[in-house]
Amino acid sequence: MEFREPPHFEGEVILEEELENSFHIKTPFIERIFTALQTHQITLQEERIMKVRLCLDEALMNAITHGNKENQSKKIRTKLMMNASSWFIEIADDGEGFSLADIPDSTSEESWMMESGRGILLMNTFTDRVFFYDRGTKVRLLYFR
8 A cells, every 4th residue: 555646536526525523423424425426326236335334434433533633623624526437535634644654464363353453454445446645634435437
């Protein structure tokens, strides 16, 4: 894994919000994402819905917990964009970012006993492409239509 800027995306902004840094925002925000997708005729199979929901939950948890350190004065910025071939959700926190060297190998045997540490693996597995950039303060979850 490496930090890399996502490619330029030509498309329409469907939803853009600044969220408070609190755990209670996750479920309502995720529901607004799915409502916006439906409104714009992006239909997902049940299995895909579950995977997108899981990735969104992980990205929001990482922003709240690791990025913003649960600091209520910090914010989370989000954006949903789409075009004819794909759509993405971007989540940005006000944190200092992270070092890739500090991310444990989630496939190692000792990692399976840890209570956390598999969010990045899940996002890499359940998106078509994922981009971590701006020192890890932003994540873009990209899906093809």
